[in-house]
Amino acid sequence: MKVLIAHIPYLSRGGEDVHVEILTEVYRSIGIQPILYPDTRAAEPVNPLRAFRSIFSNHPPDDFLKLWEREQPTLIHAHNLFPILGPAFLSWVIREKIPLLMTIHNHRFFCTNGLALREDRICKECFHSKVYWKPIVHNCNRSYAKTAYHSLSLTRLRLQNLYNRAVTRFIAPSPYIRNELVRHGVDEKKIEVMINPIIGQGLEKDAELPEAENVPARIDVLYCGRLSIEKGIRQLIQTVALLPDLTFVIAGDGPEKPVVTQAAKNLKNLVYLGQVNQKTVRALIDRTKCGIIPSICNEILSSFAIESFYAGKPCVVPDMESTNWFTEKPFLGINANTDRPETMKEAILKAVSTVFPDQKHLTDLRTLMDPGFFSQKLKTLVEELVVKHSSQETSVNG
Numbered sequence: 001m002k003v004l005i006a007h008i009p010y011l012s013r014g015g016e017d018v019h020v021e022i023l024t025e026v027y028r029s030i031g032i033q034p035i036l037y038p039d040t041r042a043a044e045p046v047n048p049l050r051a052f053r054s055i056f057s058n059h060p061p062d063d064f065l066k067l068w069e070r071e072q073p074t075l076i077h078a079h080n081l082f083p084i085l086g087p088a089f090l091s092w093v094i095r096e097k098i099p100l101l102m103t104i105h106n107h108r109f110f111c112t113n114g115l116a117l118r119e120d121r122i123c124k125e126c127f128h129s130k131v132y133w134k135p136i137v138h139n140c141n142r143s144y145a146k147t148a149y150h151s152l153s154l155t156r157l158r159l160q161n162l163y164n165r166a167v168t169r170f171i172a173p174s175p176y177i178r179n180e181l182v183r184h185g186v187d188e189k190k191i192e193v194m195i196n197p198i199i200g201q202g203l204e205k206d207a208e209l210p211e212a213e214n215v216p217a218r219i220d221v222l223y224c225g226r227l228s229i230e231k232g233i234r235q236l237i238q239t240v241a242l243l244p245d246l247t248f249v250i251a252g253d254g255p256e257k258p259v260v261t262q263a264a265k266n267l268k269n270l271v272y273l274g275q276v277n278q279k280t281v282r283a284l285i286d287r288t289k290c291g292i293i294p295s296i297c298n299e300i301l302s303s304f305a306i307e308s309f310y311a312g313k314p315c316v317v318p319d320m321e322s323t324n325w326f327t328e329k330p331f332l333g334i335n336a337n338t339d340r341p342e343t344m345k346e347a348i349l350k351a352v353s354t355v356f357p358d359q360k361h362l363t364d365l366r367t368l369m370d371p372g373f374f375s376q377k378l379k380t381l382v383e384e385l386v387v388k389h390s391s392q393e394t395s396v397n398g
Contacts, residue, residue, distance in 0.1 A: 002033045002071055003382070006064075006089070007079035009043040012254060014226055015303040016105040017041070018278075019196050020079055026197070026371065030379040035071045037064055038084075046083055048145075054086030055152050058095070061085075074386060075099040078167075082108070083149055087156040090166040099389040101381070102163075103171040106300055109163060110184060112150035113141045117230050117297040122320075127184070130158045168385055173301035176322040192381055196301060197374035198310045198366075212251065212273040212280045215287075220246040220352050221316075222288035224281045224304045227254035232294030232318075237263045238341040239294070240270045243348060249284060251276045282307065290351035291315035294338045298322035305333070310369050312362050314354040316347045330365040332357065 005027075007020045021041070027034040038044075050061060059065065061084060076098060081089055093100050106114035110127050112135040117123060126134055132151035134140075141147040157163060163186070170191045172178035178191050221243075227233050233256045240248045246269060250260055253275040264272035276284075281304075285291065291308035293299065295318050302323070308315040309332050317323040319335040326333030332354070336347035357365070367373055 001031070001382075001386075002035055002073035003027055004035045004037060004068065004071065004073040004076045005079070006037050006076055006081065006085060008038070008082060008084050009041055010080065011043045012226065013043075015196075015301075016079060018303065019103075019105070022197065023077070026375050026378060029371075030375050030382075032379075032382065035067065035073055037067055039067075051083035051086075051149055054082070054084055054088050055149070055156060057088035057091075059092045060089045064089075075101065075382065075389075078102040079105060082153065086153050087160070087162055090157070090162040091160070093166040094162070097389075097392075099168045099385045100166055101169055101171060101385065102167045103173065104177050104181065104300070105173065107180075107298070108150070109157075109181070110154070111140075112147055112154060115230050115297045120229060120296060122296075122298060126154075129154075131155050132158075168388070169381060171381075174322065175325050176298065177300050192377070194374060194377055195368055196303065196306065197371040198307060198369045212276045212284070214271065215273065215284070216247050216249065216271055218247050219249050219284065219288040220290070221248045221348055222251075222284055222291050222308075223249070223294065224251045224276070224284065224291075225293075225302070227252050227256040227260055229256060230295065230297040231256075232296045232338045233260060235296065235338055235341055235344065236292065236294040237267075237270070239344040239348065240267055242341055242345045244269050246348070246352065247271070249273060249288070251281065251284065282311070285311045285313060288313060290348065290354065292344070292348065292351075293317050293323070294344065295323075296338055306369055308332075310366055312357050312365075314351040316344060316351050330357075330361055330368070332365070 005020060005023060009017055024034040024036065076093070078100060107116040108114040112132065118138055118140055126132060132154045135147050135151045139147050141150060170181055170186060172181060172191050172193050173196055175193055178193050181191055182188050223236060225231060248269055249271045251273040260272050264270045285308055290313055291304060293302050293305050293315060298320050299322050305315045305317060305326060314332040314334055316336050317326045317333040318338045323333065324335065327335050334347045334351050337343040
């Protein structure tokens with residue numbers, strides 16, 4: 001059996017790109033051959049004509065169709081569709097009656113920028129919209145071309161109900177995104193909650209990333225991830241200044257890198273390591289007392305938080321609907337209002353004094369993120385999908 005994994009890589013590599021690479025290994029482990037589209041994992045500059053066609057056409061681009069005909073996969077597992085596949089792909093899936101799994105990694109099923117954030121504040125103003133004119137007024141993507149593209153895409157997706165009609169089953173990486181999909185009109189029976197697994201030490205792209213130098217002997221608080229405004233990097237830096245006796249380490253890359261670099265020069269208790277590979281991230285987690293997710297937006301699923309929990313380390317998480325479940329057992333999350341550095345300070349002090357969980361607690365926690373557990377759930381889901389599709393085809397042909 002073959003599965004075509006459709007995922008358009010992002011310009012700045014993030015958790016979704018890493019998950020897709022992990023997913024190829026998971027599929028192989030359950031005896032299913034993964035075929036990637038596009039076959040290169042490097043993000044390419046956007047072709048405006050190609051992007052335009054993905055909105056208004058009724059079929060995916062020619063290179064996708066050629067791959068489909070050549071490989072003849074049994075099903076498709078979709079992730080990021082923009083800006084190459086878009087609504088045109090879903091329209092084709094409906095017409096061809098192809099079984100489609102789709103993992104929802106962000107808010108882009110209702111929000112043009114995918115963050116549900118506007119002017120650094122949570123925004124769900126377009127949650128039930130059908131014609132997306134408001135994002136254009138507010139320039140929600142901070143680029144009128146990008147905002148117009150996603151507004152037109154979402155307008156077609158909503159008016160033609162393409163997600164509901166095309167997707168056979170949705171995979172939600174967290175209870176939060178399941179609830180959002182249900183609130184958006186998706187049948188709860190079509191949604192499977194599957195937390196991304198912890199797997200692999202050296203993924204393909206990690207080989208290109210440097211290992212960290214100048215790692216301090218003691219790490220009290222660690223953040224590894226994208227350096228951007230919505231990730232709460234500036235609030236984190238303000239919090240670092242409030243806790244001069246604790247050593248903070250930040251690793252990652254993104255548009256806020258200059259801010260972090262300057263802060264590391266000004267604050268003696270802050271070390272910035274740049275972007276590091278996954279092996280180094282795990283070594284840093286093993287050394288730290290706690291992790292922190294300072295985001296000011298709703299996180300779908302923080303890979304860094306999951307990695308921290310898997311290692312038995314507590315993690316300060318935003319006091320938001322998307323991350324409150326991390327504070328429930330067996331997880332080790334500690335809530336904080338990430339808009340307020342003083343509140344983060346108190347949560348950090350609590351986290352660094354948290355006792356390491358006992359073996360039973362750690363086993364229960366790791367089971368939820370175990371690759372074998374994820375693989376078995378995925379195998380069952382795929383088998384159900386294929387059986388359902390076959391029975392529908394037999395019914396139609398009979």
